[in-house]
Amino acid sequence: MSEITIGALSKRSGVKIPTIRYYETIGLMDEPPRTAGGQRRYLDHHLQRLRFIRHGRDLGFSLEDLRALQSLSDNPDQSCEAADAIASQQLVEVERRLKGLRALRSELKRMVQSCAHGTVGECRVIETLSDHSLCNHAHWKPEN
Amino acid sequence: MSEITIGALSKRSGVKIPTIRYYETIGLMDEPPRTAGGQRRYLDHHLQRLRFIRHGRDLGFSLEDLRALQSLSDNPDQSCEAADAIASQQLVEVERRLKGLRALRSELKRMVQSCAHGTVGECRVIETLSDHSLCNHAHWKPEN
DNA sequence: CTTGAACCTCTAGTTACTAGAGGAATTAGG
């Protein structure tokens, strides 16, 4: 049975020490056992959970999303529609960002090239970002 | 000449009123003229700038990034070297983000597909997040 | 048994907003 320190847990999970403690205070990680002196000693399931969180954060899930997903896995007999919804929503978000970034990349490329011979005045990057017509997802809701 | 209120600006830009004022306090938006009574009245260039910020934020740029990008368009006569540096840096950033998002998308797609409306017990969304070995993009740096 | 690394708690700072209170200004209707 491997009891590891918070430092070791941090290294194995890739999550910084203060962040691990933060997750504990907000109840996302459960409290680990302590030594007589009061230091945290973690077990394998803590590492599992932390990797789950880390991975989820990397994928753009909020801590609340992860909390929801975690509670889903705690009672595995319900339908997985909720989990699917959370993941699908992330997917839509990602597609949207990809689209915008591809447009921006081509503009930046163009700019870097034209910068070799001109002034910033010819730069279209600002216009690209400013121009609403180039924006394919509606975030100007007239009724809003 | 169109002078619009902060509410109208908010509607046309999709940026909330308090956020517009916040951008003003941190110096990202310049102070608009005021009425005798002290209310802000915006002009076209404010809308341009706000849309620029909105889109940039949407694409994941920090306010500091946008400040840098904006300084390009604010002095169009500056040397190409400075502009090129900022633009190139942004291009690298964009490429990096595109790469990450593409990996993320494939993983999310896989998650959503494998969640074909069973119960949570069979749902791979949670499993995928828990199991690091199922993750095909490396975000666990062992040396870290 | 000492000593240096790693741990502890606590407070406060960061980024990028968002909400609400309490009050003044503007505008549309009568």
Next chain:
DNA sequence: CCTAATTCCTCTAGTAACTAGAGGTTCAAG
């Protein structure tokens, strides 16, 4: 011209998700 509804003003404080630092304690190697 006056009133009422709406919108605006400033200010404080709260949010998410950390991150840094101070000042002190515990652990483990030698």
